[in-house]
Amino acid sequence: MMTKLRKIILIPALILVSISGFFSCGVDRWPEYAHQTALDTWMLDIMQQNYLWYQDLPSYDDVNLFLDPASFLSKVKSKSDSYSFVDSVIETPLPTYGFDYSLVRNPDIDTAYNALITYVIPGSPAEVAGLERGAWIMKVDTSYISKKYETQLLQGTKARDLVMGVWKEVPVEPEEGEEEGEEEFVYKVVPNDITLKLPAAQSVEDNPIHKTKILTVKENNRDIKVGYLMYNSFTAGTNSDPDKYNNELRQISQEFKTAGVKYVILDLRYNSGGSLDCVQLLGTILTSEVRLNKPMAYLEYNDKNRDKDAAINFDSEILKSGVNLDLPALLAITSNTTAGAPEMLIRSLSLKDSYPVVTIGGVTKGQNVATEQFINEEFLWSINPVVCTVYDSNYDAGGAISPATDLKISETTIGGVTNYSEFLPFGDPNERMLKVAIGVIDGTYPPKDEETEETTKTQFKIEKSVISPASRRFNSNGLRLK
Structure with a gap:
């Protein structure tokens, strides 16, 4: 069902020239410039045939064929298109410490x-140093972190000393001359007398299967097993092992089955997309047994490519060494960066009466189209235009997926105030999102009487979030066809 990969030669544009120079003294000079316009011409040819909204494309007479690939695409694509992209396909991760972070004012x-x-790549220098999600850095070497020197301090490459702190409740110091009254408390980051040794940056490979765990949870006063899977990208494998990560999903399905897992909590909050074949595999693992080999989704192309229209099934054949978990429901953790492939999975699995999907967290992006990669293996460039609309099993294209009002949860807000006490490593049962998901299962969330935090007097809001160079090595971009 997957569209065969096109192998098209891309020749990068070398120099910007004026079209008025094509002809001089009546001499046709086009051959001199043909190689400089080959890439943009090729892109437009591909889109004229395959682009879902090809009717919105300009004619050749109305475009500048000397632009760089990204600029050219931005000029010609439909105004309603925020998903098509061009990209280099060189897979050489930049050296990195391997952690993401957010800045909060001291x-x-x-x-x-x-x-x-906020995120640590397994096996990275950051993990070797002992950094975990939820930890706080107060100083790098002997310097406090400022916006002016942040790049040098946190996104450099040499080994560093990290002076750590901890978010905790501390008494408010009375101002000079102020009478002492009833003791007040405030949450803040304070030193914890720990200094970590961060090794020099290096190239690391992030794994889309970031964390798995089997939890014991109460349901109707009985212990049940719940599987937790943090899945950051629908990526099948690597160049050297194309099915590497899909095989890991198959192995996890076996582990969950052996443990007798009743529900799965699927953490998609950092997942911004990936390949349809991975969506099909994970959906086949997670769905109920009665839906095996039945429609999961439908792909609908433009009127030039109706022969490509296809139904995607929950296909038992692709399980191979994996197993179907025959789940009765699914809990999914989402955010505003959850887009494309994870949205297709949620919409395709969800059946209101027989297979509810409970979403927790933020409203998703709302992508219901798929891109297809057209690649040049020699020059390592690709164009990825939107080629089809994706419909669920009810032939509904859907939109953004929004959790119920009481399940729209922030990672850093508790009781209406900023609080980082539950900003913990993924898989920790006390981590904010996972704690809520467990509470939905055991009936403790939402609480009957929501408590408010009286002790937090100051709002410590995230002012900037930073992704380290290699942390998001998966260029997911929604939903892709291979």
């Missing part, structure tokens, strides 16, 4: 910030 120093660790 209330005690005007120009200083504390760095909240």
Whole structure:
């Protein structure tokens, strides 16, 4: 069902010239410039045939064929298109420490910030140093973190000393001359006397299967097993092992089955898309047994390519060494970056009466189209235009997926105020999102009487979030066809 990969030669544009120079003294000079316009011409040819909204494309007479690939695409694509993209396909990750972070202002120093660790790549220098999600960096070497020097301090390459802190409740110091009254408390980041040794940056490979765990949870006062899977990209494998990560999914399905897992909590909050074949595999693992080999989704192309229209099934043949878990429901953790492939999975699995999907977190992006990669293996460039609309098993294209009102949860807001006490490593049962998901299963969430945090007097809001160079090595871009 997957469209065969096109192998098209891309020749990069070399120089910007004026079209008025094509002809001089009546001499046709087009052959001199043909190689400079080959890439953009090729892109437009591909889109004229395959682009879902090809009717919106300009004619050759109305385009500048000397633009760089990204600029050219931005000029010709439909105004409603925020998904098509061009990309280099060189897979050489930049050296990195291997962690993402967010800056939160230090209330005690005007120009200083504390760095909240939001993501750590397994096997990276950051993990070797002992960094975990939820940890706080107060100083790098001997310097406080400022916006001016942040890039040098946190996105460099040499080994560093990290002076750490901890988010905790501390008493408010009375101002000079103020009478002491009832003791007040405030949450803030304070030193914890720990300094970590961060090794020099290196190239690391992130794995889309970031974390798995089997939890014991109460349901109707009985212990049941719940599988937790944090899945960051619908990526099948690597160049050297094209099915590497799909095989890991198959192995996880076996582990969950052996453990007797009743529900799966699928963490998609950092998942911005990937390949349809991975969606099909994971959907086949997670769906109920009665839906095996029945429609999961439909692909509908433009009127030039109606022969490509296809039905995608929950296909038992692709399980291979994996197993169907025959789940009765699914809990999915989402965010505003959840887009394309994870949205297709949620919409395709969801059946209101027989297979509910409970979403927790943020409203998803709302992508219901797929791109297809046309690649040049020699020059390592690709164009990925939108080629089809994706419909669920009810032939509904859907839109953004929104959790129920009481399940729209922030990672850093508790009781209406900023609080990082539950910003913890993925898979920790006390981590904010996972804790809520467990509460939905055991009946403790939403609480009957929502408590408010009286002790937090100052709002410590994230002012900037930073992704390290190799942390998001998966260029997911929604939903892709191979």
